[in-house]
Amino acid sequence: MQRMSASGDAAGDGRRSDGPTPDPMDEYQKDFEAAEKKIAGEIDPGIRAVVVAVGVLVLLLSFTLPHTGSANGWDTLVYAQSAVDEHVKLPSRIFVWLALVFGGIFSILALVTRRWFVAWIALAGTAVSVVFGMLAIWSRQTLPVGEDGAGPGFGLVLGWITVIVLTFHWIKVVWSRTAMQLAAEEERRRAAENEPGRDDWTV
Numbered sequence: 001m002q003r004m005s006a007s008g009d010a011a012g013d014g015r016r017s018d019g020p021t022p023d024p025m026d027e028y029q030k031d032f033e034a035a036e037k038k039i040a041g042e043i044d045p046g047i048r049a050v051v052v053a054v055g056v057l058v059l060l061l062s063f064t065l066p067h068t069g070s071a072n073g074w075d076t077l078v079y080a081q082s083a084v085d086e087h088v089k090l091p092s093r094i095f096v097w098l099a100l101v102f103g104g105i106f107s108i109l110a111l112v113t114r115r116w117f118v119a120w121i122a123l124a125g126t127a128v129s130v131v132f133g134m135l136a137i138w139s140r141q142t143l144p145v146g147e148d149g150a151g152p153g154f155g156l157v158l159g160w161i162t163v164i165v166l167t168f169h170w171i172k173v174v175w176s177r178t179a180m181q182l183a184a185e186e187e188r189r190r191a192a193e194n195e196p197g198r199d200d201w202t203v
Contacts, residue, residue, distance in 0.1 A: 042114045045173045049111055052169055059103050059162045065155030067092065068140050073155050087149040091135035092156070098129035103163045107170075116174070123170035126163050133160035 045052065063073030071082040077096045079088070102125020110119040137160060140152040 043110070043116050043119050043173050044114070045111070045119075045169075048169045048173055052107055052111060052166060055162050055166045055169070056104055056107050059099060059159055059166070062155045062159035062162060063096070063100070065158065066153035067096070067156045067159075068153045069150030072153075073159060087143065087147045089136070089139040091132050091139050095129055095132040095136040095156075096159070098125055098132055099159055099163050102126050103129060103166050107166060110170075119170060119174050123167065123174050126167040126170060129163045130160070130167055133163060136160070 063077070065072060067073045067076045067083075068088060069082075069086040071080065071086045071088060073096050074080075075083045076088050076092050077100065079093060083093075102122055106118060106122035106125060110122045133156075136156060137152045140149070140156070143149050
């Protein structure tokens with residue numbers, strides 16, 4: 001009886017061991033997903049990185065050129081006396097701040113960190129600065145009667161064109177990464193739907 005019981009226990013153990021063998025890849029799945037999420041949060045601007053870097057340099061150069069009359073971009077930024085004398089309006093001051101912060105600082109940060117959300121911030125800021133750049137040029141062309149002041153200077157126009165170029169390239173970079181993220185999410189969703197079927201062929 002003891003032999004039968006022992007053999008029965010052995011048979012039972014054998015039956016209990018008959019089950020799906022854990023997939024060795026499961027233990028690496030979390031690492032794969034973490035790496036995928038990290039890559040999905042990064043940008044790869046490629047040759048556009050060179051264009052953006054040159055654009056930032058041109059933008060900073062435009063600040064040293066006449067913004068209007070004797071006031072350059074830096075004078076407008078800090079509202080120096082030369083900017084006061086030229087009756088520089090609020091749109092011009094907002095434009096140079098937006099251009100410097102988003103077109104300059106955040107563009108460099110996006111290139112250095114290669115983070116998608118930083119590139120998105122640079123895109124949003126430069127897009128808004130395009131609007132204020134247009135208003136700045138318009139404000140220099142429509143001075144009230146009795147106010148002395150020059151029209152839009154070369155530095156203002158160059159800075160406005162530069163932020164337009166930066167906005168265009170950030171749109172391309174952000175959109176291409178967004179499309180890749182959507183494709184990766186769709187691929188993960190399909191893999192999750194097919195996950196239960198793996199046990200059918202696992203021995």
